[in-house]
Amino acid sequence: MNTFLKGRLLAEGKTKLVYEAEGHPTLSILEAKKAITAMDDPSLTRQFDTKAKSATATTCRIFELLRDAGLPVAYRQQLSETEFLAPLCDMILLEVVARRYADGSILKRNPHLPITPLHRFHRLQIEFFLKTTKGQCSGMEGTLPVDCLDPAGKKLVEDPLILNPQDERWTLRHSKVPLWSSQGALELSVDRSRILPASVTIKQLEELTRRVFLVLEGAWMQMGFKLIDLKIEFGVDSQGKLYIADVIDSDNWRLKDREGKEVSKQLFRDDHPLSEVEGKYALVARLTEQMRIPRQAIVLWRGSVKDPGPSDSVHCPGVTVESVACSAHKAPVATLQTFDGLLDRYPDGGVILAVVGKSDGLGPVLAARSSWPIIAVCATAKEFPDDLWSSLRMPSSVPLLVAPDVDNGVLAALNILSHRNPAAYAMRRMAIETLDSPSCML
Template sequence: MEASTMSQYQEGPEIESGKTKSLLEVDGDPNKCIIRNNNAITANDDPSLTKSFASKAIFATNTTCNSFELLEKAGIPTAFIARHTEDSFVAKKTEMIPLEVIIRRYFDGSSLKRCPHLKPTEGKNPKRSSNLVFELFLKTTGGACLRNKEVLLQDVPVEDPFIINPYDETWDLYQPKQQRHEASANLEISIIAEKVLQGIQVSKIEQLTRKVFLVLEGAWKKLGYRYVDFKIEFGIDWKGHLVVSDVIDSDSARLRTPNWKDVSKQSFRDGSPLAEVEGKYNRVSILSNNLPLIPEQAIILWRGSPNDKSPEVPNISGISVEEVTLSAHKKPALVLEKLNELEAKYPQGAVIIAMAGMSNGLGPILSAQTIWPVINCPPSLDEHPEDVWSSLRLPSNVPAATVVNPKNAVLNALNILSMTNPIAYMHRQYEMEEVVNS
């Protein structure tokens, strides 16, 4: 049965066809294409292991589209334009960079063959890396690496060899599933990085890849799942911009349930019955409908006086900034009325940063009347350090926190909202990991 059309785009001739998808022209627009998934599922680059199930293309397309819609909301440049049919979507036509770009949060897959010391002991779960691991593999087909139909390298004895150091000017290629010190690991083949990159910086690829992973990790965390690792690809669109291309689905990412059960292509690689694999792809597709749903929340900068200075808050999708100036000492009834108004406006939650000089009655009163987190940030401590006590010595059932540095108060608020906003999670986690890696 033909899938119903969801977009206004008209399909043109087929451009090319691969193992799991095909590309079609868009009539009247040379800068766009239609990516159509098929029902094939592959494993270990072995054609004899390829199978199919009836709804694979629909599940893969839905998961991919939901993932890209989230990335677009996060401000990450992608090739995605719109859904087309149940098994296809419209994308920018890109010149693909022949690289498979990997990020790992947990050590699994080929990384355990290269680094067997990272294998978990019997009965234990995969080891987690506190900082994302970035890897590059040279994308080959039939032993050749091509970019825009130009052969860059040929007679490569293994598919998708591992690039030991992505920041070297010349890339030495290694077996992707062997330890580096093994005699046969070094393929004794290299390629000039610029031939592949053609002006694109590896640092830009790494930066975008980390952000893509983090926003997806944050979204799946919200659903209680572990995003183990993923593979993505990049292309250059008609404007010369680097964009995330291809697909992001259950074929290209490992996803684990709260109790560590796999719900991705790894199940197929491990020999699970095809009906069970189909059920897992369906489960991920349904869950992925939640990925683009960013809660509408707020950081409330509540001052007791116009003289109390508000800190800056970064612009993050889904997080509004509300500024309120109202004294709890002088107008307690109006304070509670305003709090009630804000709770009605933001049913998905907010964090209040209470800034009141001298005696802080604002934060304690607010925290006694709302389940929203309230962070005291007394502004007058440089001149009057004794003012801090009205924020610290609080009676029972007044659970306000106190952070004296305004910037840290904002970061604390963002950390709280990151639990439910994957874009905020991306910003905070990227910043923290960047500090560690610098």
């Protein structure tokens, strides 16, 4: 087993230190601090003893979940209670924010949105902010001055909003002034090429941000929590590979429990006792230990090898597509034995699509003997519509569902599995939200 030691200090932020991994030039070690900050104001920085431990545990479990969901994360392994190993990345100086609910600075930019209850966006709202420190942005071509002042001319505006991220030249705005107000115009623009590597596009960053949020939203929903919004950062390694980088912990999101109470850094911003903040950070760290991608199945069970399958294969982390050909009419014992084998292989559950033509004996038999959802698909319905009746007229205690075709049956199966599988949830929500206009704020 490799032992990774900290080498030269590469960077230091408000809440973490980044070291080179001694003897491993493509790796780095991130060490969390005890500090918690707010409002970009150093005078508001505080510390609590378990901050670094809770933040590291949360980041590592979240990155492991995202990795299992098929997302590129800058994470290899946890090294200690406060350290983890990651690919060495050049950070892209953007903060990308995904919002399910309108809270925080977006309410200042859009004061017409309701506060009680918070406005929910059916399609995630994605925003890009230029990452600055004391009015400086060290971009792809050296240090870029972004010395913008607020409308009163007294305070430096950090992390300005990029109004037009898809364009080659970005227009910057004050992030806490209404979008229609002339006071929000900072009279400053930045060439996209000075911030983004040539191999990276805004479209890539937006898509990855959506996928990250939706995986985490699905995971938190299973526990009865609402993910309000999420801020992430990106980096590229020495080969130009794009990663979800830095950290993702309770500093990065707003998160509410089933009673609508905040359990994230927002408590600190709202001046709650530090002991309460510490307790919530520890709670979130413990909860993330339960997050995982389950091992589930979609079973395409045909009465005959001649019955059709789906037009496209299913690719979803944690979901195996099993193909079975066995007639319940002709081999009822073998049918039930085969089903018992599926129960044994997939303790996290699954959905069976009973794809048969003519008289459906398979769907009713499985539905009567299974707690798994069974979806009947009549393979001959187009030519012989009356064949559907053998799947529709069921006696009591035979909860058989019916789909008009195999492809819709597969989507229904993914919807069912998504209640326990964050990756399946993200996959379905990505498809559903593309039905909305990108400019829609409903």
